[in-house]
Amino acid sequence: MSKGVNLKELSNRLQLSQTTVSRALNGYPEVSAETRRRVAEMAEKLGYAPNSQARRLATGRSMAIGHVIPRSIHEMMNPIFLEFIAGAGETYSKHGYDMIISVVEDDHEEDAYRQIASRKKADGVIIHGPAADESRHRLLREINLPFVVHGRIPGAENETSWVDMNNRRAFERATNLLLDLGHKRIALLNGLEHMDFARRRRVGFEDALAARGLAPDTGIMRSSDMTEPYGCDNAMEMLRSANPPTAFLVSSMISAIGVARAIGQCGLETGKDVSIITHDDALSFLPNSGEVPIFTCTRSSVRYAGQRAAELLLDHIADPEREPSSLHLDAELIVGQSTGPAPDR
Amino acid sequence: MSKGVNLKELSNRLQLSQTTVSRALNGYPEVSAETRRRVAEMAEKLGYAPNSQARRLATGRSMAIGHVIPRSIHEMMNPIFLEFIAGAGETYSKHGYDMIISVVEDDHEEDAYRQIASRKKADGVIIHGPAADESRHRLLREINLPFVVHGRIPGAENETSWVDMNNRRAFERATNLLLDLGHKRIALLNGLEHMDFARRRRVGFEDALAARGLAPDTGIMRSSDMTEPYGCDNAMEMLRSANPPTAFLVSSMISAIGVARAIGQCGLETGKDVSIITHDDALSFLPNSGEVPIFTCTRSSVRYAGQRAAELLLDHIADPEREPSSLHLDAELIVGQSTGPAPDR
DNA sequence: GGGCGCTTTCAAAGCGTTTTGGGCAAGAAT
DNA sequence: ATTCTTGCCCAAAACGCTTTGAAAGCGCCC
Numbered sequence: 001m002s003k004g005v006n007l008k009e010l011s012n013r014l015q016l017s018q019t020t021v022s023r024a025l026n027g028y029p030e031v032s033a034e035t036r037r038r039v040a041e042m043a044e045k046l047g048y049a050p051n052s053q054a055r056r057l058a059t060g061r062s063m064a065i066g067h068v069i070p071r072s073i074h075e076m077m078n079p080i081f082l083e084f085i086a087g088a089g090e091t092y093s094k095h096g097y098d099m100i101i102s103v104v105e106d107d108h109e110e111d112a113y114r115q116i117a118s119r120k121k122a123d124g125v126i127i128h129g130p131a132a133d134e135s136r137h138r139l140l141r142e143i144n145l146p147f148v149v150h151g152r153i154p155g156a157e158n159e160t161s162w163v164d165m166n167n168r169r170a171f172e173r174a175t176n177l178l179l180d181l182g183h184k185r186i187a188l189l190n191g192l193e194h195m196d197f198a199r200r201r202r203v204g205f206e207d208a209l210a211a212r213g214l215a216p217d218t219g220i221m222r223s224s225d226m227t228e229p230y231g232c233d234n235a236m237e238m239l240r241s242a243n244p245p246t247a248f249l250v251s252s253m254i255s256a257i258g259v260a261r262a263i264g265q266c267g268l269e270t271g272k273d274v275s276i277i278t279h280d281d282a283l284s285f286l287p288n289s290g291e292v293p294i295f296t297c298t299r300s301s302v303r304y305a306g307q308r309a310a311e312l313l314l315d316h317i318a319d320p321e322r323e324p325s326s327l328h329l330d331a332e333l334i335v336g337q338s339t340g341p342a343p344d345r
Numbered sequence: 346m347s348k349g350v351n352l353k354e355l356s357n358r359l360q361l362s363q364t365t366v367s368r369a370l371n372g373y374p375e376v377s378a379e380t381r382r383r384v385a386e387m388a389e390k391l392g393y394a395p396n397s398q399a400r401r402l403a404t405g406r407s408m409a410i411g412h413v414i415p416r417s418i419h420e421m422m423n424p425i426f427l428e429f430i431a432g433a434g435e436t437y438s439k440h441g442y443d444m445i446i447s448v449v450e451d452d453h454e455e456d457a458y459r460q461i462a463s464r465k466k467a468d469g470v471i472i473h474g475p476a477a478d479e480s481r482h483r484l485l486r487e488i489n490l491p492f493v494v495h496g497r498i499p500g501a502e503n504e505t506s507w508v509d510m511n512n513r514r515a516f517e518r519a520t521n522l523l524l525d526l527g528h529k530r531i532a533l534l535n536g537l538e539h540m541d542f543a544r545r546r547r548v549g550f551e552d553a554l555a556a557r558g559l560a561p562d563t564g565i566m567r568s569s570d571m572t573e574p575y576g577c578d579n580a581m582e583m584l585r586s587a588n589p590p591t592a593f594l595v596s597s598m599i600s601a602i603g604v605a606r607a608i609g610q611c612g613l614e615t616g617k618d619v620s621i622i623t624h625d626d627a628l629s630f631l632p633n634s635g636e637v638p639i640f641t642c643t644r645s646s647v648r649y650a651g652q653r654a655a656e657l658l659l660d661h662i663a664d665p666e667r668e669p670s671s672l673h674l675d676a677e678l679i680v681g682q683s684t685g686p687a688p689d690r
Numbered sequence: 691g692g693g694c695g696c697t698t699t700c701a702a703a704g705c706g707t708t709t710t711g712g713g714c715a716a717g718a719a720t
Numbered sequence: 721a722t723t724c725t726t727g728c729c730c731a732a733a734a735c736g737c738t739t740t741g742a743a744a745g746c747g748c749c750c
Contacts, residue, residue: 006705006706006707007706007707007708008706016729016730017729017730017731018706018707018708018730018731019708019709019710019729019730019731019732020728020729020730022707022708022709023708023709023729026708029727030727030728030729031727031728031729032727032728032729035728035729047463049460049463049464050464050706050707050708051402051464051465051705051706051707052407052464052465052466052707053398053401053402053407053465053705053706053707054402054705054706054707054708054735055706055707055708056398056707056735057396057398057399057402057705057706057707057708057735057736057737058706058707058708058709058734058735059707059708059709059735060708060735062397062398064445069431069434071431071435078424078427078428078628078629078630079423079424079427079630081427082423082424082426082427082430083423085427085446085448086414086416086448089414089446089447089448090416090448092448093447093448093449098445098447098466099445099446099447099448100409100443100444100445100446101430101434101444101445101446102434102438102443102444103430103431103434103435103437103438103444104438115394118392118394119394119395119396119397120396120397120398121397121443225630226630227630227631227632228602228630228631228632229632229635229639254630254631257573257602257606260606261602261605261606261609264606264609264610265609283423284423285423285424285570285571285572285573285599286572286573286599287572287573287574290574294574351735351736351737352736352737352738353736353737361699361700362699362700362701363700363701363736363737363738364699364700364701364702364738364739364740365698365699365700367737367738367739368699368738368739371738375697375698375699376697376698376699377697377698377699380698380699395736395737396735396736396737397737398735398736398737399705399735399736399737399738400736400737400738401705401737402705402706402707402735402736402737402738403704403705403736403737403738403739404705404737404738404739405705
């Protein structure tokens with residue numbers, strides 16, 4: 001309760017050595033029960049808390065996990081990123097780790113990782129938003145910094161630890177649902193396809209079509225930053241075309257909201273004239289629940305992914321010899337109000 | 346470029362004392378130009394970077410700023426929070442500071458601050474989302490942890506440093522615009538009114554009405570978490586009532602999108618039959634720009650607020666004697682497509 | 691040629707922990 | 721009666737940096 005007591009003062013007050021006090025507080029066995037009690041009591045009374053810098057220096061572990069986030073990624077993935085962070089943060093604090101976030105200029109990302117390693121700022125990092133031509137994992141391996149990927153690095157699935165949802169499968173199932181409902185012309189509003197997750201989603205979409213002998217029509221397939229206007233503008237354009245799609249498969253709730261707006265502006269009704277399935281990351285400020293969710297969706301909690309990715313990383317730090325391990329999360333396919341049978345024509 | 350060189354090795358290699366090497370690298374004057382050059386060269390060659398824990402311990406400054414974010418706040422303010430963080434993060438890295446984020450259970454927030462102070466985890470913190478009955482600033486003062494508030498603490502405006510936008514004024518101006526357009530029945534969809542910012546917005550709204558001799562109708566004023574369904578459900582209910590509003594003043598883009606959806610579902614047209622003005626925090630994934638923005642809005646960049654708040658805090662840490670200083674940002678009032686003259690009736 | 695000031699360097703003392711390598715009893719085993 | 725455990729505790733050495741206080745070298749002045 002009082003201020004600024006350090007280990008030396010505390011042990012003086014107790015007439016004990018720093019060693020014993022330290023051991024008592026850190027739960028080592030070679031301390032008598034009585035002494036441990038006395039120490040705990042006095043520590044509480046004087047409000048002792050170990051200086052974390054000193055402890056980190058002495059133990060050689062920084063007890064922190066780094067997240068480096070280049071401005072551009074953050075612009076793109078903003079809300080998803082935070083939700084992930086929140087999940088990871090819960091795990092960290094549960095295990096006494098700190099989370100340190102570096103916002104860096106895009107071309108300084110590599111520098112940021114090198115600094116984290118050389119200055120010993122963190123014991124590990126999480127790679128966000130792996131691209132199709134990812135290379136960060138090589139750097140991290142080179143500088144010997146443990147990491148876990150949120151998503152997957154194509155070609156390195158077996159040699160890295162990762163947490164990802166089954167993007168391909170989710171979009172395959174979603175497409176199948178639309179096909180089962182009789183939709184023949186399905187538009188795909190995907191995320192940026194230099195990102196690994198977007199590629200996999202597209203493959204799932206195409207696989208489902210191919211399984212029914214349908215060829216994808218690139219005229220109604222788009223790939224971009226997943227903003228609201230992106231959804232609206234592209235849907236609008238397609239709906240006004242000669243041969244409009246009857247269904248949209250959309251990569252994010254935010255864009256899906258844009259699509260719904262476009263449908264409304266065309267005087268059509270979502271779920272009746274035009275169907276939408278979106279991927280729902282279960283963001284807290286965009287709830288899509290209720291008795292019947294507004295959007296039919298593939299849902300996978302990105303916050304949960306954050307928790308688990310953090311756990312994997314912490315495990316890996318605790319035991320560096322362990323083989324890389326991974327978690328493949330399946331998305332739920334949830335039927336809401338935004339889908340219905342394809343209209344007759 | 347190589348790994349794990351520390352100061353001792355580096356100075357051995359140079360046949361110099363650690364003192365001199367340290368001084369050379371940290372830019373102290375009492376080092377000859379020639380020596381400084383040699384040191385820099387060798388440091389580069391061996392890839393030396395000072396261990397940050399050791400440095401922090403030696404200097405007594407942790408070179409980090411803490412952001413503690415209780416789960417509940419984060420659920421509410423999710424995207425805004427991240428945008429602020431991103432801004433602050435830019436400032437931190439520019440000044441060599443780390444940003445550490447603690448996600449804590451709601452009832453552990455106070456603990457989190459105490460820990461930051463007693464374990465010396467950060468040199469200062471930022472208070473997010475001040476409430477009407479705020480008390481964190483007292484705790485922080487008691488434990489002597491420098492801080493800056495994002496927003497304002499009612500009653501403590503002069504004794505704390507803060508960065509806030511002029512919420513009252515923004516909503517007053519927005520309301521005036523609607524009144525000027527002939528709207529008489531204006532609904533307010535506000536954020537949670539135990540939050541300071543929401544209160545101020547409501548006051549601005551009421552002031553504008555009062556100035557024209559109008560009394561607010563609490564039947565069309567709501568206060569809640571600013572989600573999309575919140576906007577849609579409440580707008581829907583009001584629009585279907587006997588005496589529906591002709592305009593909505595909304596506290597966030599996300600809810601405004603919900604309102605627009607409700608308007609569409611009622612077969613009405615936004616900007617024609619019903620007007621909307623929303624507050625726009627300039628979130629990157631919800632751009633509201635273009636030639637004519639979709640939404641008429643009061644706009645203020647929360648990312649910019651983050652940058653400036655961080656600067657204020659860093660200044661304050663550098664010179665603890667300095668008087669608290671503050672920044673009052675004015676929101677722009679930007680006319681978009683969602684407003685028009687009140688329909689005749 | 692001793693004193694003085696200036697520049698440049700160094701050895702050593704922190705910073706606040708953890709950890710290493712004993713030490714000293716008291717009881718157990720030989 | 722000696723040697724081994726076992727349980728509990730300690731002094732001192734890390735950890736890798738910054739900073740203090742001193743000193744060496746050198747030119748210059750009186």
